[in-house]
Structures are given as structure tokens and as C-alpha cells.
Amino acid sequence: MILGGRPEYVATACADSLHRLDPAVPIEDTVGAMADLVTAGKVRALGLSAVGPDLLRRAAAVAPISALKTFAGERGHAPGQIALAWLLAQPYAIAPIPGTKRAAYARQNAAATAVPLSADDLAVLNGLFDPARVRGGQYGDLDLRSQHRIDN
Numbered sequence: 001m002i003l004g005g006r007p008e009y010v011a012t013a014c015a016d017s018l019h020r021l022d023p024a025v026p027i028e029d030t031v032g033a034m035a036d037l038v039t040a041g042k043v044r045a046l047g048l049s050a051v052g053p054d055l056l057r058r059a060a061a062v063a064p065i066s067a068l069k070t071f072a073g074e075r076g077h078a079p080g081q082i083a084l085a086w087l088l089a090q091p092y093a094i095a096p097i098p099g100t101k102r103a104a105y106a107r108q109n110a111a112a113t114a115v116p117l118s119a120d121d122l123a124v125l126n127g128l129f130d131p132a133r134v135r136g137g138q139y140g141d142l143d144l145r146s147q148h149r150i151d152n
């Protein structure tokens with residue numbers, strides 16, 4: 001086994017850690033072990049791929065799951081489109097201003113206004129974006145905003 005920060009080790013370690021869920025192991029056990037990695041500071045967030053809504057709900061009951069990509073894939077839209085459509089569906093006045101450097105992404109963002117979200121979709125997304133489940137600030141432990149404040 002190669003140890004350290006060598007590129008070949010990093011690539012192998014990452015590839016070895018990516019796998020499909022084992023149907024013989026309850027999702028709660030797998031996600032519990034993954035959550036321990038978050039607690040230990042080894043990873044920032046948990047994500048699952050190729051899981052349906054039921055497994056996602058069971059997993060999310062154990063630990064917060066970064067599930068927007070999975071949800072968006074099931075709906076045939078980009079994660080950013082789903083996030084924008086959810087913002088636009090909120091009952092309060094919100095005017096999202098997404099930024100992008102590519103024209104294709106600007107078109108994709110504009111198309112978010114036509115993304116249909118059912119009441120069930122909104123309920124799932126409300127759970128994903130629940131402020132009580134969001135941890136940490138935009139800048140983590142480093143509050144860059146205070147370092148760049150301009151006093152008048």
C-alpha cells in the first residue's frame with residue numbers, strides 16, 4: 001500500500017472508497033459510519049448516488065445528506081435549476097441572482113423558471129434546505145467578510 005500524498009495514492013484511495021451500497025448492510029449503518037467521518041473532520045459532507053427517495057429518507061434520518069444532486073438527477077434537471085426553482089416557489093419575496101461565467105449555465109439558470117415542482121417535491125426540498133440542518137457558515141471557520149470590511 002502506498003501512503004502519503006502521492007497523486008497515485010490519492011487517486012487509488014478515492015476510487016477504492018467509491019462503491020455502490022451493499023444491500024446486505026442497512027443504509028443506516030453505512031451512513032452512520034460515514035457520519036463518524038464528518039464528526040472526525042475527515043469529510044465535510046455526505047452524499048449518496050443511485051438511491052431512491054425511500055433510502056434517501058432513511059439515510060437522512062441518521063445524518064444530513066447532500067442530496068440535491070440525486071434529487072435533481074431523478075427529475076432530469078441540473079441541481080442549480082432545482083435550487084433556483086425551489087427559491088422561486090417560496091412564499092416570500094426572493095429574487096435569486098445566480099452568477100456564472102458561461103452562457104450555457106446562464107441559459108440553464110433561466111430555464112429554472114419552467115422547472116415544475118410538485119407539493120411533494122417542495123416538501124422534500126424544504127427538508128434538504130431546512131436552516132436547522134445547515135451547519136457552518138459560507139466561509140467555515142474563517143470569516144473572510146470581517147477581514148475585508150470597509151469602514152466608512
